[in-house]
Amino acid sequence: MINAVELFAGVGGFRVGLEKASKQFNVTFANQWEPATKSQPAFECYKQNFNADDNEVINEDIANIIGLIPEHDLLVGGFPCQDYSVARTLAGEMGIEGQKGVLFFEIMKVVNRTKPKFILLENVDRLLKSPSKQRGRDFSVMLASLQKQGYGVEWRVINAADYGFAQRRRRVFIFAYREDTNFCKEQQKFKYNDILHNKGFFAKEFPVQEKHNARHGDQDYDLPSNLFEVSDKFSAKYLNSGVVMNGKIYTAELLPIEMKPTTLGDILNQAKKFQGEVNEKYYLTNDKKNKKDRTEYQEMKYQKGAKREKRISKTGHEYYYTEGSMSFPDQLDLPSRTMLTSEGTKNRSSHVVKDLDTGRIRYLTPIECELLNGFEPGWTDTGMPERTRYFCMGNALVVGLIKKMGNQIVEIFKDENYEDETSHSTQQLALF
Structure with a gap:
C-alpha cells in the first residue's frame, strides 16, 4: 500500500483522483479546516463521502495538529491560494507574506517531521510570478525550502482541457521527491530537458511537443541555499515547467500535445x-x-x-x-x-x-x-x-488530472524500497 496524507483537503479531490487511479493508495489522514467560519461544510462533505472517522479526517487548524500526522509515503495538498489568485488585484496580492500564504510553511513543518518519500502540491499558476514587486520570489522560497529538506522538485502548469478534460483550468502542480529515493537517483542521471520531455514525473501522462515555445527562451538559475537571501533578493522568470536539483533551476515553456477535449x-x-x-x-x-x-x-x-x-x-x-x-x-x-x-x-x-x-x-x-x-x-x-456547493467546486481540482498523476506514482513505487521507512531522523527546521 501507498500510505498518503491529504492536507487542505477541501471536499477530497486529491483522494478521489488517487483512489480512481489505484486501490494501492491508502489515505490514512486528512485535514480540512476553514478559519473564521462556524460551519465546516467541506469537512462534513469529505467525512460523509469517505465514511471517515474522527481519527482519519480532522477539522482543526493545521498548526495545532502537526504532531498528530502519521508517517506516510506521499503527502498531497492544494494549499490555500487566495493570496495568489487572479481574482485579486496586483495591489491586493500578498504572496507568501499573506495570511493564508504562510500556510505553506505549515506544510514544511510536516515535511520536516515526517520526511515523506514524495510530495504532490497544487496551486494557481500565478504563484510562479508572485509577488509583482519581486517576480518569482514566492515560488523560489518554496523551491529552496524543499531543497533544504532534501528534495528534488519538478513542476508543470497544466491546462486540464489540453489533456481531454472539460474545463480550461490552469494550475501548477509541484512534485517533490526525497533525495534517497530510487526515483531521485534515476533523475540525477538525466539532463533537465530529458526529464521534462521523457524521464520526469509529468512526461508520460502529460506529453509535450519536442520544440519549446519560441517566445520564451529556456532559463537556468543558481538557487541560493539561504532562505532569507532568496526572500530578500532573489527573483526569477519561471516558465510553465521546470526542475530543481542540487541548487540548480532549469525552466522551459513547454507546448502540450493536445488531446480532444470533452466539451x-x-x-x-x-x-x-x-x-x-x-x-x-x-x-x-x-x-x-x-x-x-x-x-x-x-x-x-x-x-x-x-x-x-x-x-x-x-x-x-x-x-x-x-x-x-x-x-x-x-x-x-x-x-x-x-x-x-x-x-x-x-x-x-x-x-x-x-x-x-x-x-x-x-x-x-x-x-x-x-x-x-x-x-x-x-x-x-x-x-x-x-x-x-458552487464555492466548493470553484475551489476544487479536476480529479482526472490527479488520477493520471496517481498512475505515475504507482509506477514510481514499483522501483522503491519499502524497508526502513521509519529510520529517518527528525530534524528541527529553525526557520519554521
Whole structure:
C-alpha cells in the first residue's frame, strides 16, 4: 500500500483522483479546516463521502495538529491560494507574506517531521510570478525550502482541457521527491530537458511537443541555499515547467500535445441522466428589474459584454473603464472556462448556457459543476447550502488530472524500497 496524507483537503479531490487511479493508495489522514467560519461544510462533505472517522479526517487548524500526522509515503495538498489568485488585484496580492500564504510553511513543518518519500502540491499558476514587486520570489522560497529538506522538485502548469478534460483550468502542480529515493537517483542521471520531455514525473501522462515555445527562451538559475537571501533578493522568470536539483533551476515553456477535449455540451448531456428536468430557479428571468432597470437576463448580457464607460474614482478622478466581451451564452462545443468560487451568481465570471431541451438561458447546476471537475454527481449534496456547493467546486481540482498523476506514482513505487521507512531522523527546521 501507498500510505498518503491529504492536507487542505477541501471536499477530497486529491483522494478521489488517487483512489480512481489505484486501490494501492491508502489515505490514512486528512485535514480540512476553514478559519473564521462556524460551519465546516467541506469537512462534513469529505467525512460523509469517505465514511471517515474522527481519527482519519480532522477539522482543526493545521498548526495545532502537526504532531498528530502519521508517517506516510506521499503527502498531497492544494494549499490555500487566495493570496495568489487572479481574482485579486496586483495591489491586493500578498504572496507568501499573506495570511493564508504562510500556510505553506505549515506544510514544511510536516515535511520536516515526517520526511515523506514524495510530495504532490497544487496551486494557481500565478504563484510562479508572485509577488509583482519581486517576480518569482514566492515560488523560489518554496523551491529552496524543499531543497533544504532534501528534495528534488519538478513542476508543470497544466491546462486540464489540453489533456481531454472539460474545463480550461490552469494550475501548477509541484512534485517533490526525497533525495534517497530510487526515483531521485534515476533523475540525477538525466539532463533537465530529458526529464521534462521523457524521464520526469509529468512526461508520460502529460506529453509535450519536442520544440519549446519560441517566445520564451529556456532559463537556468543558481538557487541560493539561504532562505532569507532568496526572500530578500532573489527573483526569477519561471516558465510553465521546470526542475530543481542540487541548487540548480532549469525552466522551459513547454507546448502540450493536445488531446480532444470533452466539451461543455458533453457535460450538459451527461448531467441530464442524473438531474432530469432543470429546475426553473436556474433560468435567467426576463421580468424582475434591478436597480439599474435591467432584468436578470439583461444584467448578465451586460456583464458579459464589452465596455468602455466613463467613471469617477473615490478621489474624484475621471477615467474610462474598459473590458472585452465574453461569449453569451457560453459555447457548448468547447470546454468550459475555469470555474470560480462565484459560479452560479449574477457575476461576469459565471457560466450561462443555452439549455439543451428548452433553449432558454440559465446558470449551470451544482451537478454540472461537479461533473466539470470530475466528481460523482451529487458529491457536494451533503446538507451544505447550494451557494456553498458552487464555492466548493470553484475551489476544487479536476480529479482526472490527479488520477493520471496517481498512475505515475504507482509506477514510481514499483522501483522503491519499502524497508526502513521509519529510520529517518527528525530534524528541527529553525526557520519554521
